[in-house]
Amino acid sequence: MSIITTCLTNAVKKSRIKKVCLVSDFLYQREIVDSLEFDTFHVTRGRPIAFGTGLKLANPELKVIALIGDLITLGGNHFMHAGRRNMDIVVICVNNFIYPKIAGNTTPTTKVPFSQYAPFERPINVPHMAKSSGAVYVARWTTLHNSELTESITQALQKSGFSVIEVMAPGGSYFAGIPSLKNESELLKFYYENSVIKNGEDTRNVEIIPDNKIIVGKFFEQERPTFLDSYNAQLSRVMGDKFKPYV
Template identity: 55%
Template sequence: MNSIIDALDKGIEMAGIARKRISVPSDIPFDPDAVKTLGVDYFQIPRGRAIAFGTGLKLGNPDLKVIPVAGDLMTLGGNHFVHGSRRNMELLVICVNNFVYKNIGGKPAPFTQAVFSPYSTFEEPFNFPHLGNSCGAVYTARWTALHAEELAASIAEALNKRGLSMIEVLAPGPNYYRSIDGIESELLQFYFNNSVVKNNEDPRNVAITPDEKIAVGKFTDKERPTFIDSYNVQHSKMLGDKFTPHGSPPKVEKLGGKNG
């Protein structure tokens, strides 16, 4: 998972955000020493609850930048993902997807799937960017863990978005494939070779299928009021002076991003 830590490291640097403001709740157990080098606050939480936990962190202290990293997002955490997107809770969700078909782009994958991928052998995976987009996520992108530069730039860009951003990272997860030695790098390379960059593609068309190369890139980049924005606006309207807006007004933190 070090490639994700590296990407986070670079992304945070590029976004120009003070590291102490960043919290990373994750259901993937990262190595403590690696996390320490990031200089952020890290929480390893029960499977699937990264977004819900992150929602609490963000609402408890709106100045935090929260980056839920989710390995079990596609299973236990699906509900928190769709609702977080709907609310447009200001979170950057890194969704680590380790699904792989037996064939991708017509080529056989380096191994036939283990019995326990996040899905049974014969199931189709989610089209995560499409799902996120349909629920209201303001930013969706997909990269493989080998697209290090692009992934870091995406993280930087998404960190400066207001609302729920989702970056799907195709990477072998620690839980499912750890029994298969040496698969990680091989699989990554395979992903890398069998993906094609399609920025701004309609998320509807980026499903991962056995017949096509994997579409990577940034698919959604839009603006919507965040949960805290709506909360403040609505309560100020109704309660007037009795209500103190929650958190500080949005700061513009643009660095290297070209938000639309």
């Protein structure tokens, strides 16, 4: 967690964006909050993207980062629709396969062989879902890909539109599924070593499959008008000069 925060802070500094709001649906430690130079919101689970939509639309100057845990359960719909409208939000999806705070219950991103009592449902391929929802920037890194992750977040911040970065982060109670691992940092390393960078890979192929390498990299980038661009364009077209663009 602290690694991601560090990358985030560095990225925000690097991108030189002033008005940043971080919305998440999980608890921050007080120390982390104190170390951040921008506003932080901890809202109801699954709703950071919707909350961020409100922030962004009410004040388009803001740059909103939505930091979400294993998403697609609560709030999966917000994810899809924010992508569809190309809402100007950077989504950092922290994928640790489980809900660490509540004793390691399984999530829709849980992988079969990583769990003792293996769920049999097929997990979600987050980058592919992001791309098909209409995201303008899709990437995946593990937490040990420090510089790449920071670079990715910076790029996403500088881009306007719905950007999704999936971060493979270890869940504290999770390495139990892989007998050779003793602690969390070994899991970090396990992910790192078992990943392979394939920039520009088709998101259809990046599903996380047991025993295969985790494919990381910057998968996809495109330009699309954001929600506000389309809104202003549409109303200007219909109403002509009478309409003052909303900015």
